[in-house]
Amino acid sequence: MSPEVHGSARASRPIVGRRRAQVVWREARRDPARVVIFLLLVVVCAAMLYPFVFMIVNSLRSENQYLNGAGFSTVSWSQLFANLPVGRELLNSTLVCVASIAIILLLSSAAGYAFAKLHFRRQGLLFFAIIGSMMVPLQSIIIPVYVNFANLHLINTYLGAILVYAGFGTPFATFLMTTFFRGLPDEITEAAACDGLGHAESFWRIGLPMAKPALATVAVLQFIQIWDDLLVGLLFLQEPTNRTITVGLGVLSSGRVVSVPVLMAGSLVSALPAVVVYLFFQRYLVSGLTLGVNR
Numbered sequence: 001m002s003p004e005v006h007g008s009a010r011a012s013r014p015i016v017g018r019r020r021a022q023v024v025w026r027e028a029r030r031d032p033a034r035v036v037i038f039l040l041l042v043v044v045c046a047a048m049l050y051p052f053v054f055m056i057v058n059s060l061r062s063e064n065q066y067l068n069g070a071g072f073s074t075v076s077w078s079q080l081f082a083n084l085p086v087g088r089e090l091l092n093s094t095l096v097c098v099a100s101i102a103i104i105l106l107l108s109s110a111a112g113y114a115f116a117k118l119h120f121r122r123q124g125l126l127f128f129a130i131i132g133s134m135m136v137p138l139q140s141i142i143i144p145v146y147v148n149f150a151n152l153h154l155i156n157t158y159l160g161a162i163l164v165y166a167g168f169g170t171p172f173a174t175f176l177m178t179t180f181f182r183g184l185p186d187e188i189t190e191a192a193a194c195d196g197l198g199h200a201e202s203f204w205r206i207g208l209p210m211a212k213p214a215l216a217t218v219a220v221l222q223f224i225q226i227w228d229d230l231l232v233g234l235l236f237l238q239e240p241t242n243r244t245i246t247v248g249l250g251v252l253s254s255g256r257v258v259s260v261p262v263l264m265a266g267s268l269v270s271a272l273p274a275v276v277v278y279l280f281f282q283r284y285l286v287s288g289l290t291l292g293v294n295r
Contacts, residue, residue: 116180184207
């Protein structure tokens, strides 16, 4: 490229930039509400990202550096892995989450298909009871549940925690799956019946494959809920060998001397899996929440 052409190209870039700025400014003057919404989104984004920035920065400091507000070190991470079996607790959290979500998906998808495509007596009353159970606070029934599970010797076992999470998560998942299956045309199930498929075969071969977005939505929401839960894990998984990561952090923070950088490192380890799952399945989450409405 000749110097004349290169110079003209560089001169044209500021002109294009000024023209874009003028266009944006004219659009902002015509629609000031868009500018206000953009500024509000920037403020909300900063407020949401600040805790993660705080955790990352302070997890890379020692206790003295945290108190002085300057310097960086990895000593807090070493203390975290020395005082807490992070790998074991992450494995426990993964086991409890995967097993609970598997039960929730199986029960809620089958119940949602039945409520949406089948007709039986007391259907509306039963569905209303399931919806009503969503309104009951967890704290108000956790003690009776604990007593019943203690009588069944299910305390400090993976099975007990999995059943509790599945029991509390199935009502909302059933409501979501019912909403999705009601959006599917009845002609699909009628055509399946004409081909000789029963209700069970129609559910497995037609309903479930079409419900992948809704299943992904339920899985993501329940994963975040179960992974971040502390109350159920603290009551039903009290042994050090089967604690989840959130319970381990709760026990670690209950000591007399608490190192804030160590807690920030542990909180970052605990939060990252839920954030990664949400970011990875974000598009499935949005499509699953809106698919039943758009149909």
